[in-house]
Amino acid sequence: MPVPAEFAQSTTAPAATIRASGLSRRFGTHTAVNGINLELRRGEVLGFLGPNGAGKTTTMQMLTGNLAPSAGSVSICGVDMLDMPVEAKMHIGYLPETPPLYRDMTVTEFLDLAARLHRVPGARRRAAVEKARERCGLSDVSRKLIGTLSKGYQQRVGIAQAIVHEPDVIILDEPTVGLDPNQIRDIRTLIRELGSAHSVILSTHILPEVEAICDRVQIMHHGKMVYTDTIAGLKLLHSGRTLLVGLHHAPAIDELRAALNKIAGVVETESAGENLFRVRVAADVDPTEGIVALAAERLWGLRQIGPAQTSLEDVFVNLTRNDTPQ
Amino acid sequence: MIFTIASKDLKSLFTSPIAWVVLTFVQIIVGYGFLKRFDDFLNVQPQLLQLPSPPGFTELVAAPTFSTAAAIMLFAVPLLAMRLIAEERRNQTMVLLTSAPISITDIVLGKFLAILGMLLIILSLISLMPLSLSTATQLDYRLIGSIFLGLTLTAAAFSAVSLYVSSLTTHPIVAALGAFGVLIAMVFMGENIGDNLQARGLGVLAAFVQIFSPVKNYEPLGRGLLDSYAIVCLLLLTALFLALTVRQLEARRLRG
Numbered sequence: 001m002p003v004p005a006e007f008a009q010s011t012t013a014p015a016a017t018i019r020a021s022g023l024s025r026r027f028g029t030h031t032a033v034n035g036i037n038l039e040l041r042r043g044e045v046l047g048f049l050g051p052n053g054a055g056k057t058t059t060m061q062m063l064t065g066n067l068a069p070s071a072g073s074v075s076i077c078g079v080d081m082l083d084m085p086v087e088a089k090m091h092i093g094y095l096p097e098t099p100p101l102y103r104d105m106t107v108t109e110f111l112d113l114a115a116r117l118h119r120v121p122g123a124r125r126r127a128a129v130e131k132a133r134e135r136c137g138l139s140d141v142s143r144k145l146i147g148t149l150s151k152g153y154q155q156r157v158g159i160a161q162a163i164v165h166e167p168d169v170i171i172l173d174e175p176t177v178g179l180d181p182n183q184i185r186d187i188r189t190l191i192r193e194l195g196s197a198h199s200v201i202l203s204t205h206i207l208p209e210v211e212a213i214c215d216r217v218q219i220m221h222h223g224k225m226v227y228t229d230t231i232a233g234l235k236l237l238h239s240g241r242t243l244l245v246g247l248h249h250a251p252a253i254d255e256l257r258a259a260l261n262k263i264a265g266v267v268e269t270e271s272a273g274e275n276l277f278r279v280r281v282a283a284d285v286d287p288t289e290g291i292v293a294l295a296a297e298r299l300w301g302l303r304q305i306g307p308a309q310t311s312l313e314d315v316f317v318n319l320t321r322n323d324t325p326q
Numbered sequence: 327m328i329f330t331i332a333s334k335d336l337k338s339l340f341t342s343p344i345a346w347v348v349l350t351f352v353q354i355i356v357g358y359g360f361l362k363r364f365d366d367f368l369n370v371q372p373q374l375l376q377l378p379s380p381p382g383f384t385e386l387v388a389a390p391t392f393s394t395a396a397a398i399m400l401f402a403v404p405l406l407a408m409r410l411i412a413e414e415r416r417n418q419t420m421v422l423l424t425s426a427p428i429s430i431t432d433i434v435l436g437k438f439l440a441i442l443g444m445l446l447i448i449l450s451l452i453s454l455m456p457l458s459l460s461t462a463t464q465l466d467y468r469l470i471g472s473i474f475l476g477l478t479l480t481a482a483a484f485s486a487v488s489l490y491v492s493s494l495t496t497h498p499i500v501a502a503l504g505a506f507g508v509l510i511a512m513v514f515m516g517e518n519i520g521d522n523l524q525a526r527g528l529g530v531l532a533a534f535v536q537i538f539s540p541v542k543n544y545e546p547l548g549r550g551l552l553d554s555y556a557i558v559c560l561l562l563l564t565a566l567f568l569a570l571t572v573r574q575l576e577a578r579r580l581r582g
Contacts, residue, residue, distance in 0.1 A: 067579060
């Protein structure tokens, strides 16, 4: 399996905690995940988006060593998952879609077991369990049987289980499902907090959640990665407004930029595809009229002008609505 | 790591009612058999004394009691082992173990030790019955030791088979019935096919088939005969099915 160039170059970078390249998984003739590349650094929170059946869970199962990829490789903190699964798994905390909970154990018993399984040494185990319990707001129910807890609390136990051993990489499959709004806020704060020292991947359907807590977002569709951007870049996209301008007879980008910059309110012009330009505009002045007039005067053949994709939701819908991924 | 899983599963065996029901059931049946044989022994004791070399208490009461235990294990082990893997997969808790830094082999060995530990508890309780008479009569401790070794090895073989069947399905009951079926098939195989092959002069083949007849391998040990081939056969059967279980779980990771 040849390693893509961009990954080969950065192999020595110590900051990368997860590196997956060319990751594919087929089930019979169905390709669930198709050649995904992924890299995550320490201190980053990655949001994993996609419609149902896009391959998010399959990807997460492969990243955590629960499913063998058909092709490609995964390395966790520089340890190859296929060659040394046990060593690689030491760095991972994983909350699957269905939290793996033993219903006949108490919360404390269960977290202690999780800590044991992840080789937290005996001397540190008590403190580790206590810390995880506190972080997830489970102190009040620590002696209750997991089977008697509500769905929201069970979900929290699932998260506590994934972080009890302070792993470098935390992988959460829909962590806020079944929680009430207050709990969701708590968990988001927790994930943000975890994200400062660890790497976190989380999958979700809730788009504002991604905008609120993630540093980067990746959108999957039909087993492929169709969009990757930082949230900062995304925010930039819709903090100032952005116009999308389509021209039939577009001049060279430099010429266009020079011309448009003279119009009051235009901040920046960049190419956004063939004969398509993204124009960032200041928040207070609307240069639309000016651009239309200029385009008419210079015979650029203006065919479209309007606000560009303004939020993650727009990006998401645009990428995943039609069946042909971009 | 193996012991972490073993203690977890042993605890979970005791939190389910099945273990207690099976324990109770086994104690009642074996206890009744023991008392019945003990009673018979007391009745015939005067006649026995006239024989030149009379069989003792251990041979006439203890050994048959343990044989009953071996027969009961035939259905008790599948019942006790049925949840070990099937239910973990059904409740999707297996992911907790497979995501942790533990090899599949360690998971399987841990679960095997859990069920074996449970069976050793049962066997120890049964041993207490004849041992309770140690002050009243002369016990043949060597015979009891040989029988206990045989029972432990048989229990190990049954456990490995049951564990394997439990890895094939997500329904505990199906696992129990399946394992029971496989064990029964092995008993008949040991009785018939082995003898048949031996009669036709196919000694090597018969010796091979003997691996798959745990009850037949228990017999010499139950009589106090430390038959090394029988011991090897029981160990081989155990190892074979443990390896099959590991393979099965690995395949699940590959197939999805």
